[in-house]
Amino acid sequence: MPTEPSLNPSLYGHADAENIFLQCLESGKLPHAWLVSGVKGIGKATLAYRIARYLLAGAPKAEAGLFGDATPSLELPQEHPIFSRMEQKSHSDLLTVTAENDEGAPREITVDEIRKLQSFFGLSSGETGWRIVLIDGAESMNRNAQNALLKMLEEPPSNALLFLVCHNAGQMLPTIRSRCRQLKLSPLSMVDLEKVMDKGTTLSNEILEIAGGSPGLALQLIETNYLNTICQLETLLDEPAEALTIAEKLTRKDAEAAWPMNLLLLRYTVALRIRRRPTEQLFALWTRIAQLETETIGLNMDKKMALMSLVA
Numbered sequence: 682m683p684t685e686p687s688l689n690p691s692l693y694g695h696a697d698a699e700n701i702f703l704q705c706l707e708s709g710k711l712p713h714a715w716l717v718s719g720v721k722g723i724g725k726a727t728l729a730y731r732i733a734r735y736l737l738a739g740a741p742k743a744e745a746g747l748f749g750d751a752t753p754s755l756e757l758p759q760e761h762p763i764f765s766r767m768e769q770k771s772h773s774d775l776l777t778v779t780a781e782n783d784e785g786a787p788r789e790i791t792v793d794e795i796r797k798l799q800s801f802f803g804l805s806s807g808e809t810g811w812r813i814v815l816i817d818g819a820e821s822m823n824r825n826a827q828n829a830l831l832k833m834l835e836e837p838p839s840n841a842l843l844f845l846v847c848h849n850a851g852q853m854l855p856t857i858r859s860r861c862r863q864l865k866l867s868p869l870s871m872v873d874l875e876k877v878m879d880k881g882t883t884l885s886n887e888i889l890e891i892a893g894g895s896p897g898l899a900l901q902l903i904e905t906n907y908l909n910t911i912c913q914l915e916t917l918l919d920e921p922a923e924a925l926t927i928a929e930k931l932t933r934k935d936a937e938a939a940w941p942m943n944l945l946l947l948r949y950t951v952a953l954r955i956r957r958r959p960t961e962q963l964f965a966l967w968t969r970i971a972q973l974e975t976e977t978i979g980l981n982m983d984k985k986m987a988l989m990s991l992v993a
Contacts, residue, residue: 686726690759694873712862713837718850719866722897729844738763773807780818786937792825802838819845820852834860868894932984
């Protein structure tokens, strides 16, 4: 099964993106900020951590002909000491910021958190010559946080690298996007998706369609009773008298971590209806659902009220 991104030694389906980074490193013209974007669960954070491990393990910053005739790769053996440092979160030259709370629920990244990065970048590298920051879920930065980050990008510190891992680059300020080297990752092919999953894992056609080439989402679907959630969402859309009860179940405090998955399944439910019988009402509903993630995570809109707005 997919491993925690910081500890995952393998990367499938993104060799082109890896080679782009290695070519920049070898050229001696390495951009200081990288925006790694794509749908959730396809390996964006895995790639960013893979790069960070490679550099923190002692890769030279730039030399002509760095890789010689060998095929360039960021791969390191899993027994390399950098993996235990990552697991213990003990490397002084790496700072991570995530858009999840301790329970795994989505959260907003605040301006105070971003301002602390300036102090981190201002310190001398303790071990490797690099100071690396990785922001996972960068689109969850509020507007003040993004503006604070923009100021740092306008005057980048030396020997510093910033990785913005982003599910929806359109939610980032255009001025931030323009100051980053962008790596846009695509969903995995069926062949690569099967490589990521455990041998013997059966992926139904429905899971494959919902996951859309994302091993992270496929794993979540396998581990959760997604069919029951789809049934609840069908009831929410079809039975106004039951809508409030269903909305309360899906937005309980202990279900916050499942909210992004609930939205994904809601989009899938409506997509099936559009496929069977497209109507203007269904297309409007699809558009409205697409807005909910931004409103409920980025703008802190009440999730129960957000669901109720779909059937009002």
